[in-house]
Amino acid sequence: GKAFISVSLFTKADNTKIDAYATAISVMPKEKAFAFLDKHKEIGYMLMTQDKKVHYGNLEGLVTLEWLEKSDNATNAKTNTNKSTNTAIKSNLNQPPCTHPNAMKK
Structure with a gap:
């Protein structure tokens, strides 16, 4: 099955290119997707895996996350x-x- 249930990518580059990357990452095996994102520091990401764990990185200068408390x-x-x-x-x-x-x- 698919490794990710949600893929969000952030960049200052071309929207068409980042849309293509998001589509590609959504069908890649998890290890290959993380290797790609580790190599491309210009692409910020927030991914949710099938086990509902959120993985994020390369966000500096692109977005700021603010997490809500469970309450x-x-x-x-x-x-x-x-x-x-x-x-x-x-x-x-x-x-x-x-x-x-x-x-x-x-």
């Missing part, structure tokens, strides 16, 4: 409307809205 409540999904396109934008704690380049820095 903290996660935020509920919120829906806003993009006024210029009249399109619904759904956001939650797990994936902030990416309509602004600085959104992922928060």
Whole structure:
């Protein structure tokens, strides 16, 4: 089966390239994926394996993680409307809205 149930990659490089890398990593064996990411320090990552363990690295200068205590409540999904396109934008704690380049820095 697949080694990862979630793959998130972060970089300042081309979005098309990082999307291709995320797809490739999602189907690689775990050891090969970690070897690839260890070699490519310009790619930050957060991966969740089948056993629900979170693995992350190479994040400095790309994103800052803030972990909730088990007693903290996660935020509920919120829906806003993009006024210029009249399109619904759904956001939650797990994936902030990416309509602004600085959104992922928060």
